Amino acid sequence: xxxALPVLIxxxxxxxxxGLYSRRGKDMDLEQWSVGGRGFGSIFVFLLLAGEIxxxxxFLGASGYAYSNGGASFYILCYGAxxxxxxxxxxxxxxxxxxxxxxxxxxxxxxxxxxxxxxxxVVTLIGVIAMIPYLQLQLTGLGIIIEETSYxxxxxxxxxxxxxxxxxxxxxxxxxxxxxxxxxxxxILVLIVVVMIGIYLPIHYFGSIGGMFSHIQAQQPDFLxxxxxxxxxxxxxxxILLSALGFFMWPHYFGAVYSSKDAKTFRRNAMFLPLYQxxxxxxxxxGLTAYLVVPGLxxxxxxxxxxxxxxxxxALVGLIGAAGLxxxxxPGAMLLTTSATMLAKNVYKEVFxxxxxxxxxxxxxxxxxxxxxxxxxLTFKGGAAIVNLLLLGYAFVTQLFPSMVMSLLERNPVxxxxxxxxxxxxxxxxxxxxxxxxxxxxVLPFLPESLHHLxxxxxxxxxxxxxxxxxxLATRHQTAxxxxxxxxxxxx
Amino acid sequence: MNPRPPVPGDxxxxxxxxxxxxxPAGGRRRPSSGSVLRCGLAVLPFIGMLVLIPFVNxxxxxxxxxxxxxxxxxxxxxxxxxxxxxxxxxxxANKAGGQA
Numbered sequence: 001x002x003x004a005l006p007v008l009i010x011x012x013x014x015x016x017x018x019g020l021y022s023r024r025g026k027d028m029d030l031e032q033w034s035v036g037g038r039g040f041g042s043i044f045v046f047l048l049l050a051g052e053i054x055x056x057x058x059f060l061g062a063s064g065y066a067y068s069n070g071g072a073s074f075y076i077l078c079y080g081a082x083x084x085x086x087x088x089x090x091x092x093x094x095x096x097x098x099x100x101x102x103x104x105x106x107x108x109x110x111x112x113x114x115x116x117x118x119x120x121x122v123v124t125l126i127g128v129i130a131m132i133p134y135l136q137l138q139l140t141g142l143g144i145i146i147e148e149t150s151y152x153x154x155x156x157x158x159x160x161x162x163x164x165x166x167x168x169x170x171x172x173x174x175x176x177x178x179x180x181x182x183x184x185x186x187x188i189l190v191l192i193v194v195v196m197i198g199i200y201l202p203i204h205y206f207g208s209i210g211g212m213f214s215h216i217q218a219q220q221p222d223f224l225x226x227x228x229x230x231x232x233x234x235x236x237x238x239x240i241l242l243s244a245l246g247f248f249m250w251p252h253y254f255g256a257v258y259s260s261k262d263a264k265t266f267r268r269n270a271m272f273l274p275l276y277q278x279x280x281x282x283x284x285x286x287g288l289t290a291y292l293v294v295p296g297l298x299x300x301x302x303x304x305x306x307x308x309x310x311x312x313x314x315a316l317v318g319l320i321g322a323a324g325l326x327x328x329x330x331p332g333a334m335l336l337t338t339s340a341t342m343l344a345k346n347v348y349k350e351v352f353x354x355x356x357x358x359x360x361x362x363x364x365x366x367x368x369x370x371x372x373x374x375x376x377x378l379t380f381k382g383g384a385a386i387v388n389l390l391l392l393g394y395a396f397v398t399q400l401f402p403s404m405v406m407s408l409l410e411r412n413p414v415x416x417x418x419x420x421x422x423x424x425x426x427x428x429x430x431x432x433x434x435x436x437x438x439x440x441x442x443v444l445p446f447l448p449e450s451l452h453h454l455x456x457x458x459x460x461x462x463x464x465x466x467x468x469x470x471x472x473l474a475t476r477h478q479t480a481x482x483x484x485x486x487x488x489x490x491x492x
Numbered sequence: 493m494n495p496r497p498p499v500p501g502d503x504x505x506x507x508x509x510x511x512x513x514x515x516p517a518g519g520r521r522r523p524s525s526g527s528v529l530r531c532g533l534a535v536l537p538f539i540g541m542l543v544l545i546p547f548v549n550x551x552x553x554x555x556x557x558x559x560x561x562x563x564x565x566x567x568x569x570x571x572x573x574x575x576x577x578x579x580x581x582x583x584x585a586n587k588a589g590g591q592a
Binding site: 071074077078081082084085088092208209210213217221222224225226233236237240241264267268270271272274275277278281284 | 534537538541542545546549550551552554557558559560561562565566568569570572573575576577579580583585586
């Protein structure tokens with residue numbers, strides 16, 4: 001009767017099998033487990049970096065956002081393309097230094113550049129805190145997929161729990177290798193599924209894609225542009241900017257960069273990856289079709305699977321679910337590998353410096369179920385919409401951007417005090433504003449109306465840069481390193 | 493793999509490579525005309541997708557069946573790729589042996 005679930009289970013078993021297969025003949029020490037022994041070629045790196053594009057967020061979140069907010073969702077198409085422009089120069093610079101210094105994690109970078117272990121600890125905490133909503137997002141997505149493809153037989157919470165356990169198991173076994181191999185399957189599957197339903201569903205219901213758009217325009221004029229005050233152009237532009245800057249600051253992105261064999265890979269990828277983003281277009285088509293066909297869902301993230309269930313046979317729904325499953329597993333594996341590596345290497349190893357590397361590797365694996373459990377707990381306590389979880393994570397992780405970019409300068413005017421103070425202030429502001437659901441207009445009511453809905457992450461970023469500059473200036477005599485030009489350069 | 497020896501006496505470790513170019517963290521080398529061109533090309537997508545958004549926030553006219561805002565963004569994603577292709581092809585760092 002329901003063919004969807006068997007299809008899903010088949011692919012799930014395949015994913016685990018591939019994860020196990022990928023570790024064959026590898027001595028899984030920490031460098032192998034977390035950055036693949038730095039031996040990944042173009043295609044793997046391409047797919048690991050593209051893993052950032054096709055996550056549960058894209059699959060369910062982007063369609064859900066299009067379903068709930070119309071034109072505002074188009075921001076998702078922009079920021080990735082802009083991020084790859086940065087990556088052309090940024091990624092090779094990161095890679096060059098990291099492979100020279102044999103870095104494994106993102107905090108290693110800050111420790112080496114700013115010569116401060118405490119700063120590395122701050123970076124670890126910010127990174128792990130930012131990754132938890134991102135992981136929650138994958139788990140929420142897994143839960144939705146399993147629940148929907150089982151046509152409601154498996155309740156959501158059981159589904160989330162199952163997904164979390166499976167994810168943790170396969171990460172413990174094969175680390176980033178599992179992500180790399182599954183990324184290949186994932187991208188092929190997603191490409192086929194998304195293009196297929198993105199074209200088929202509008203045609204099935206409205207005759208053509210243009211027909212679908214004119215139905216929406218007739219039903220709710222302006223839905224297809226930025227029309228809500230809370231999602232005005234100020235919000236749109238700042239959210240794109242913040243996400244494009246934050247893109248590189250994800251700890252797992254650093255891990256993917258480290259895993260490359262050479263630097264040219266990144267420059268080559270910068271040409272192609274923006275085009276790869278266009279697949280999102282089809283995701284929008286699905287979300288907008290759902291807006292007309294299955295109106296009234298309180299949770300927009302369900303829209304893609306709900307409309308597919310209405311229009312397609314259950315075996316195909318299973319295939320769609322399988323694509324979504326890989327979308328959750330691959331980034332989930334990267335997030336878990338990275339956060340566990342950071343906790344083991346930059347926290348445990350700092351506290352117990354005499355610990356053997358085998359022991360650190362063991363601690364890293366032990367951290368996987370711990371981090372998973374925290375994310376599961378928070379997901380059960382209260383799930384937010386997928387896009388909001390992502391925006392929160394981005395706002396957090398972007399706080400690393402100023403001191404990261406400054407550390408690339410030959411003579412960095414920012415010192416460890418400035419970097420640390422800026423990050424902490426930025427992160428605290430993000431946390432307060434986001435958790436308290438403040439908008440820019442409510443914090444700074446004197447701003448003109450058009451700026452009232454700027455992404456609050458931007459306020460935190462500005463505060464971060466100011467604090468970073470002031471503290472660096474004030475403490476410039478305390479650091480012995482030569483920095484003859486202490487004037488702070490603010491970058492935006 | 494990593495042919496460049498560490499720079500001796502380098503108190504503040506830094507990336508040393510010929511390809512720094514016009515990154516946000518751009519080096520302090522005198523810019524060649526090529527790097528000015530690449531810098532300009534890299535800035536274009538930001539103008540298209542950030543600065544000009546307030547002027548294109550409209551549904552009509554439809555182009556290629558897409559609402560205008562969406563069409564505009566799609567065009568700029570494609571142009572981003574085109575810009576980066578020109579950057580890649582003109583960047584001396586990508587010439588044969590330019591492995592840094």
